[in-house]
Amino acid sequence: METQTYVGGCHCGKVQYEVDMNLENVMECNCSHCAKKGFLLSFVPATQFRLLRGEDALSEYRFNKKHIAHLFCTTCGVESFARGTDKEGAETIMINARCLDDVVPDTLTITKVDGKNF
Numbered sequence: 001m002e003t004q005t006y007v008g009g010c011h012c013g014k015v016q017y018e019v020d021m022n023l024e025n026v027m028e029c030n031c032s033h034c035a036k037k038g039f040l041l042s043f044v045p046a047t048q049f050r051l052l053r054g055e056d057a058l059s060e061y062r063f064n065k066k067h068i069a070h071l072f073c074t075t076c077g078v079e080s081f082a083r084g085t086d087k088e089g090a091e092t093i094m095i096n097a098r099c100l101d102d103v104v105p106d107t108l109t110i111t112k113v114d115g116k117n118f
């Protein structure tokens with residue numbers, strides 16, 4: 001799969017972003033948070049991510065070690081991405097592949113991650 005520019009965002013349209021990524025590694029995690037939100041996740045360096053609009057529409061949720069800023073739209077409640085850092089401390093964006101335009105989740109290869117038992 002090639003790197004492409006995707007457009008994604010929340011449901012109501014207040015939050016919108018562009019991201020350069022390939023969707024080769026999409027994961028579905030069974031931890032308490034991912035399971036409830038039904039995420040299909042992919043991680044990209046922050047340099048490949050551009051928030052087009054909606055910074056002021058975002059609210060933040062943190063839990064457990066509080067390393068990841070889970071950002072959801074205050075109007076529609078959809079979490080289309082999150083901000084965090086990788087093991088080396090580099091800024092990383094977690095993309096919710098379900099929130100990308102023109103991506104059909106059923107066509108993706110999904111890796112199941114056992115986050116519940118980490």
Ligand SMILES: [Zn+2]
Binds near residue numbers: 014078
């Ligand atoms: Zn919204």
